[in-house]
Amino acid sequence: MAKIKKAYFCRNCGYESAKWVGKCPSCGEWNTFAEEVIQRESPAARSFVPRGEQQRPTPVAEIVRHEYSRLDMHNAEVNRVLGGGLVRGSLVLLGGEPGIGKSTLSLQLAIGGSGLKTLYVSGEESPQQIKMRAERLGVGNEQCLVYSETLLENILLQAGEIRPDLVIIDSIQTMYTETIDSSAGSVSQIRECAAMLLKYAKQTATSVFIIGHITKDGVIAGPKILEHIVDVVLQFEGDNNNTYRILRSIKNRFGATFEIGVFEMRSEGLTEVSNPSAILLSHYDEPLSGIAVGAAVDGIRPYLIETQALVSTAAYGTPQRSATGFDLKRLNMLLAVLEKRVGLKMYSKDVFLNFAGGFKVSDTGLDMAVVASILSSYFDRPVAEGTCFAGEIGLSGEVRPAPRSEQRISEAARLGFRRIIVSGYLRKSLPGPPKGIGIVYVNRVDELARVVFGQEAAE
Numbered sequence: 001m002a003k004i005k006k007a008y009f010c011r012n013c014g015y016e017s018a019k020w021v022g023k024c025p026s027c028g029e030w031n032t033f034a035e036e037v038i039q040r041e042s043p044a045a046r047s048f049v050p051r052g053e054q055q056r057p058t059p060v061a062e063i064v065r066h067e068y069s070r071l072d073m074h075n076a077e078v079n080r081v082l083g084g085g086l087v088r089g090s091l092v093l094l095g096g097e098p099g100i101g102k103s104t105l106s107l108q109l110a111i112g113g114s115g116l117k118t119l120y121v122s123g124e125e126s127p128q129q130i131k132m133r134a135e136r137l138g139v140g141n142e143q144c145l146v147y148s149e150t151l152l153e154n155i156l157l158q159a160g161e162i163r164p165d166l167v168i169i170d171s172i173q174t175m176y177t178e179t180i181d182s183s184a185g186s187v188s189q190i191r192e193c194a195a196m197l198l199k200y201a202k203q204t205a206t207s208v209f210i211i212g213h214i215t216k217d218g219v220i221a222g223p224k225i226l227e228h229i230v231d232v233v234l235q236f237e238g239d240n241n242n243t244y245r246i247l248r249s250i251k252n253r254f255g256a257t258f259e260i261g262v263f264e265m266r267s268e269g270l271t272e273v274s275n276p277s278a279i280l281l282s283h284y285d286e287p288l289s290g291i292a293v294g295a296a297v298d299g300i301r302p303y304l305i306e307t308q309a310l311v312s313t314a315a316y317g318t319p320q321r322s323a324t325g326f327d328l329k330r331l332n333m334l335l336a337v338l339e340k341r342v343g344l345k346m347y348s349k350d351v352f353l354n355f356a357g358g359f360k361v362s363d364t365g366l367d368m369a370v371v372a373s374i375l376s377s378y379f380d381r382p383v384a385e386g387t388c389f390a391g392e393i394g395l396s397g398e399v400r401p402a403p404r405s406e407q408r409i410s411e412a413a414r415l416g417f418r419r420i421i422v423s424g425y426l427r428k429s430l431p432g433p434p435k436g437i438g439i440v441y442v443n444r445v446d447e448l449a450r451v452v453f454g455q456e457a458a459e
Contacts (some may be wrong), residue, residue, distance in 0.1 A: 083255020
């Protein structure tokens, strides 16, 4: 009888240890080690290609370079995030909170009329449940095959017979392999299943799309090595109470990692949003204080977003600072700059900041829009209609140029804004403004109040 081999794995990073330890030597987390029974595969490892077609070591000078063959997913937002389409033989990991729409998005890709022969494997739902969702979304691809299974060996066997163009696994936490004697969802099972799927994808040039759950901290559950194994890591973000979703690329071996795709959740599924500015700008009957429009850029996509701020007198002595969709530490830094460089008494004010649409923004080019909304609420004076902002603010109060300023200005002009306020350092480098919009240059944050609200407001 073979001896059972046991090991301890860190649930956070996947580090393996022969004995239990309190603190992980790899990631430094405490009390994350769990014991698992492991059983390695036999030396005759399984291969998915005929023996005569096995690859051999090749000198780097003799390797023939070729462009990646991409599959059109018939979804402009997904294609944008992937870098132009899904690369054949790639392994893509999609993560997101429960109920955010991961299964809906993956099923839409499977039945969305792309014409790809797709094997949709579900370990969480029955074929009848998938059929109900497919009828609601609208079936456009008759070559989508649904398979409800959790044993990876059976899945790979069916994939070998069907030879699909795309395999979708929902989800990796429900899959298990017989080569590992532990429960599904454990560190060793996730790692081994991902490695086998990667081997299958590379040897058969079949694209594999796997869904992963995330933890309460917002990271993908399972060992960190899972994100290192795959070629692409996509994060599906959004608020369950809001209808808009963002598909963000965290890792992409075949394209840029700063692209985003915007979707709207409707009864018929996820709808592409080709013009995010239209949903991020509100229309009011009369101007309101505390509102400023900023020109943002995410990847190569410019869009305008509404910044909302509320400044009120602190009732209990200690002022509150709250930011939704914005880095709270950066908000505190901007408030300190206003207090030091402009002379505003922010130490006695509560400040609340929010971005329209529930978006999470990390673009430093929105600093000036945040400051303008705070100034507007502080003086209780609305920003002039048709004005937007693009600029980064430094600790000394200088207004620095925002990246891709030309694209921000063009987007503001396209949406009918008459004036955009940018850094004065762009005065010589920017070409002539587009027709219909004027550019106002500001060098320091204390000039911003004078430009927007007049001399009396700044004083």
